[in-house]
Amino acid sequence: MxxxxxxxxxxxxxxxxxxxxxxxxxxxxxxxxxxxxxxxxxxxxxxxxxxxxxxxxxEEKGYEDIEVKDVISDKTRIEAVSTISETFQTVRESSSSDRSGLDKNRVSNIADKIVDDLTGSDNKIMDLIDLKSFDNYTFLHSVNVSVLTVMVASNSGRFNTLDLRDMAMGSLLHDIGMAHVPIEVVQKQGRLTGAEFRLMKKHTQIGFEILQHKSSMKPVISCVPLQHQEYYNGTGYPNGLAQEKIHIYSRYTAIADVFDALTSDRCFKRRLPPHAALQYLSLGKSTHFDSELLKLFARHVATFPVGTTVMLNSGETAVVMKNNQEQMDRPLVRVLKSPDGKEVDKAYEVDLTSQTEYSIRDIVP
Ligand SMILES: [Fe+2]
CATH class of the missing domain: 3.90.105 (Molybdopterin biosynthesis moea protein, domain 2)
Structure with missing residues (x-):
């Protein structure tokens, strides 16, 4: 074999x-x-x-044939990250009073590639955890938010390729306004003071200004930086918009933004595993998001991504092999250790969808 x-x-x-x-x-x-x-x-x-x-x-023994596939090519992801990193730098170097535009064509080219990769293959479930360092966080986050946003939106069947390209562009640049927020505030490890928080919140309007006025982008693109911090119940910023007043591209991006932030390591907090982040999104913050879109999101982002080691309710240790959209909490797993922690003689598979006496108790780090 x-x-x-x-x-x-x-x-x-x-x-x-x-x-x-x-x-x-x-x-x-x-x-x-x-x-x-x-x-x-x-x-x-x-x-x-x-x-x-x-x-x-x-790589690990017992994890044979467990392949974590990205939903876009490595080439596209790497190119997107370097494009965003350089775009932030260009914008940062333009004086904050000037806030000049950015290389629209370059960003739009990579936005198109992301959409082409996603729509060119049958990507239904995000099984990759996009691991980040403190230094590359902003750029990898921007790219992953765009990938998640477009992936979920493209699977909704409600948007054509041109819509998805605009959405990819807006979500890639959702935090571009951060380039003009003082770096001490952006990278601060502790709690922000009131004044610092007010500065940080300005990234939404600054981002809008850079895209709309300095780079002549369409309103549907520039609305994403402007509105991605609005909450569905009207308690977000900068304008306290509620429900359908928040553009649909911004509502999609807002969910991907918080999910990716929660599942990433930051200098001030450790990442949450996806199942905990999804729980946080659905329970704690249900007032902040469009619940229909949140449901759709949960159908496309793995609760227990492939390659995750889990403890079953039986006490056995297993690895997640394959997810299914209908029951994300009941994947196909391969059992590697018996309840006493000893390696089993021959690994065997359990399909939690049909073998309902089994469930996942926790993940094993
Ligand atoms: Fe933001």
Whole structure:
């Protein structure tokens, strides 16, 4: 039997030196830092932690044929990240009174590639956790928010390619206004003071201004930076818009924005696993989002992404192999350890959708 990829998502705290990386790690400029197949030494491990990573994908016995597929090509994702990183730099370097425009064609080219990748293949479920460092957060976040937004929207069947391209562009640039918020405020580790929070909130209007007035973009694009912090019940900012007054592109982006922020490591907090982030979105913050769109989002983002190690209610340890949209909390898993923690002689599969006596109790970091 041919061996496929073996991908295990593992917390760096649980990672022992010598394990081999399953996915490459790039910086925000698109430069390769550590390639797939590289053995993680204790020095690399320390460096990864310093950079702000809390988990990586590695190759692991028992995880054969477990492949974590991205919904866009690596090439598109890397190019998008470097485009956004350079766009932030261009905007930051223009004086804040001038706030000149950005290279619209360049961003629109990469927005189109994201849409082409997503609509060109049958991508129904996001199974990849987009791991980030502190330094590359803003740029990887911008790209992943765009990917999530367009992926969910394209599966809704409500938008044509041109709509999706506008949506991709708006969501890629949703935080561009941050380029003119003082860096001390953006990167502050503790709680923001009232004055700092007011400065930070301005990124919505600044972003709008850069896209609408300085870069002559369509209102449906520039409304995304302007409205992505509005809440469905009208308690968001900057204008306290409610429900359908918030443009649909902004409502899609708002959900992807919060989900990606929650599942990313920041200098002030550790990432949440997707199941906890989705719970947070649906229970704690249901007033903030369009609940119909939130339901749609939950059908396309894996609760337990492929490669996640889970503990079943039986006490057995298993790895998630395949998700199904109808019951995201009941994936197909491969059991690797018995309840006493011993490796099973022969790994076996359990389909939680049909074997209803089983359920997932927790994830194993
Ligand atoms: Fe924002």
């Amino acid at each position: 041919q061996k496929g990829p073996q991908m295990k998502l593992i917390s760096l705290d649980a990672l022992e030196p010598g394990k081999v990386l399953g996915r490459a790690i790039f910086n925000e400029k698109g430069t390769l830092l550590l390639g797939a197949g590289v053995a993680v030494t204790s020095r690399y491990l320390r460096r990864l932690k310093e950079m702000g990573y809390s988990a990586v994908y590695i």
